[in-house]
Amino acid sequence: MAVDLPGAGAQAYLSPRPERVAAIERASGQRISLCYQCQKCSGGCPLGFAMDLLPHQFIRYVQMGHLEELWHTRTIWLCAACRTCVARCPNGIDLAAVADALKQEAVRRRLPAKESAVQAFHQAFLASLQNRGRLHELSMLIRYKLKSRGPLTQDLDLGLAMFRRGKLKLLPEGVRRQKEIRALFARAQQGGNGSGAL
Amino acid sequence: MxxxxxxxxxxxxxxxxxxxxxxxxxxxxxxxxxxxxxxxxxxxxxxxxxxxxxxxxxxxxxxxxxxxxxxxxxxxxxxxxxxxxxxxxxxxxxxxxxxxxxxxxxxxxxxxxxxxxxxxxxVLEVLSTPAMLGAIRASVRRPLHGLALAAYYGCLLNRPASVSFEENPEQPQRMEKVLAAVGAKPLPWPARTDCCGASLALSRPDLVGHLVHEIVSAARRAGAAALVTVCPLCQANLDGRQPKGREMPVFYLSEVVGVALGLKGAAGWLARHLVDPRPALRAYLA
Structure with a gap:
């Protein structure tokens, strides 16, 4: 298959590795081999303009069994899981689920994410839940800011405006039976039921 | 009850x-x-x-x-x-x-x-059954006549189609029915089920700002005075990420219905928005 590799500027040829397709089909629950490259997914994708591989190109890599090329793409992290592609796909493929499976694999292998802020946000969000079972927006924001190492002043105005209107609560709330939440997180980390990447 | x-x-x-x-x-x-x-x-x-x-x-x-x-x-x-x-x-x-x-x-x-x-x-599914639309119509105290609203559904209510309670998940109608029941004018407009990018709102505000701008511009071109949502993530994103200047207010559907039913407390709900929606509703507030 001839493809334009992201940023390479030249065509490269990929040889198919069908033996690797089964694993990602199992991890994502999607029958990726059904894709016949109609490109409707890319036509409707709201984030396509910012991706390094369009959704149909991304799926083609998966079909060829070339997964490591995808671990380093912006595409897997910029998918907003809006599922416009799923609604349009004539073969019922959930591309967001495929992107999720690749994100999880990349995190498990401790590979640096091309969209590190997106990964940092998801991790800060889950870390906020892990202790109390409910999200505390304010501490999640602070944790995210420290983790993403982005500019601390970004969105400061928005945060202050929200705070002034009482939209950011100071004190967290939690569920009463926190041990149940902790047990579910522990099970996720043990890799029960399709392992986690926490 | x-x-x-x-x-x-x-x-x-x-x-x-x-x-x-x-x-x-x-x-x-x-x-x-x-x-x-x-x-x-x-x-x-x-x-x-x-x-x-x-x-x-x-x-x-x-x-x-x-x-x-x-x-x-x-x-x-x-x-x-x-x-x-x-x-x-x-x-x-x-x-x-x-x-x-x-x-x-x-x-x-x-x-x-x-x-x-x-x-x-x-919530939208409960409020938009034929029986409930009748109950809403019968309870309206301040009909929102003349208020042009763009119903914004976003992604997650109707995608994947298997979660949707609409007859046609690509062309949802339930919010328009509720808005019509309180006397408002729901507009036809193209971005009703587009994605606002809320899950990337903190990590890629630049991209999300672009999506929000597209949605708000489409509503403005259709002649809307405000957007209406049924999702706190859409609302926070659309309310907080518009370019400064001519911002469009973003209501929750429950607020619009509450104002039309003449409920106490409506002014307090609206005071919490980032884009002040009270000017758009001045004629209807108690």
């Missing part, structure tokens, strides 16, 4: 407290009793499924199990929570080995398994 269990979700206890207050007030006026689900937990939202296939289903499942114990239909105001609860129901119903394993965990950790008996409904 109809009684429901109610799963507010994290946003409605904090950033979207006005959606919570407006929804409770409107349901109360319509004789629908909401009983908050005891000890509910966060559904995990987009971060759950992004990083953990296990938590993606386990966190919503705990809420489903709690709701089954209350033995009432479960009403959900957030499109993301609603989506994840419904997707989890479908996952459990498919009954693959992963689902059976998760249910064994539920029994062990939560003390009871999921039996697949709870009905999950979004």
């Amino acid at each position: 109809a009684r429901y269990s109610y799963y507010p979700g994290c946003s409605l206890h904090a950033s979207a407290a006005e959606y919570d207050a407006a929804t409770r007030a409107v349901f109360g006026r319509l004789d629908l009793q909401l009983q908050e689900l005891a000890d509910w937990n966060c559904c995990g939202a987009s971060s759950g499924h992004a990083l953990s296939p296990y938590l993606a289903h386990a966190l919503p499942l705990r809420n489903l199990v709690l709701a089954e114990a209350q033995d009432q239909e479960l009403v959900v105001p957030c499109a993301a929570c609603y989506n994840l609860l419904r997707v989890t129901q479908a996952f459990m119903a498919a009954n693959h080995e992963e689902a059976r394993e998760l249910n064994r965990d539920a029994e062990e950790i939560l003390g009871r398994p999921y039996r697949g008996q709870v009905v999950v409904r979004h």
Whole structure:
């Protein structure tokens, strides 16, 4: 298959590795081999303009069994899981689920994410839940800011405006039976039921 | 009086407290009793499924199990929570080995398994049945005549199609029906089910600003005075990420209905918005 590799500027040829397709089909629950490259997914994708591989190109890599090329793409992290592609796909493929499976694999292998802020946000969000079972927006924001190492002043105005209107609560709330939440997180980390990447 | 269990979700206890207050007030006026689900937990939202296939289903499942114990239909105001609860129901119903394993965990950790008996409904679904539209019409005190509104559905209420309660998930109509019932003028416009990018709102505000701008511009071209949402994430994103200048207010559907029903407290809900919506509603507020 001839493809334009992201940023390479030249065509490269990929040889198919069908033996690797089964694993990602199992991890994502999607029958990726059904894709016949109609490109409707890319036509409707709201984030396509910012991706390094369009959704149909991304799926083609998966079909060829070339997964490591995808671990380093912006595409897997910029998918907003809006599922416009799923609604349009004539073969019922959930591309967001495929992107999720690749994100999880990349995190498990401790590979640096091309969209590190997106990964940092998801991790800060889950870390906020892990202790109390409910999200505390304010501490999640602070944790995210420290983790993403982005500019601390970004969105400061928005945060202050929200705070002034009482939209950011100071004190967290939690569920009463926190041990149940902790047990579910522990099970996720043990890799029960399709392992986690926490 | 109809009684429901109610799963507010994290946003409605904090950033979207006005959606919570407006929804409770409107349901109360319509004789629908909401009983908050005891000890509910966060559904995990987009971060759950992004990083953990296990938590993606386990966190919503705990809420489903709690709701089954209350033995009432479960009403959900957030499109993301609603989506994840419904997707989890479908996952459990498919009954693959992963689902059976998760249910064994539920029994062990939560003390009871999921039996697949709870009905999950979004707030919009409850408010837009023919009977409820009639009840709303009969209760309107201040009809919103002349108020042109763009109903914004976003992604998660109607995608994947299997979670949708609309006849045609690509062309949803339920919000327009409710807006018409309170006398407002719902507009035809093209971006009703476009994605606002809320899951990237903090990590890629530049991209999300672009999506928000596209949606608001489309509503403005159609002649809308304001947008109307049924999701706290869409609302926060659209309300907070418009370029400074001519910002368009973004209502929750419950607020619009509450104003039309003449409910006390409406001014307090609207005071919490970032883009002040009161000028657009001046003629209708009590």
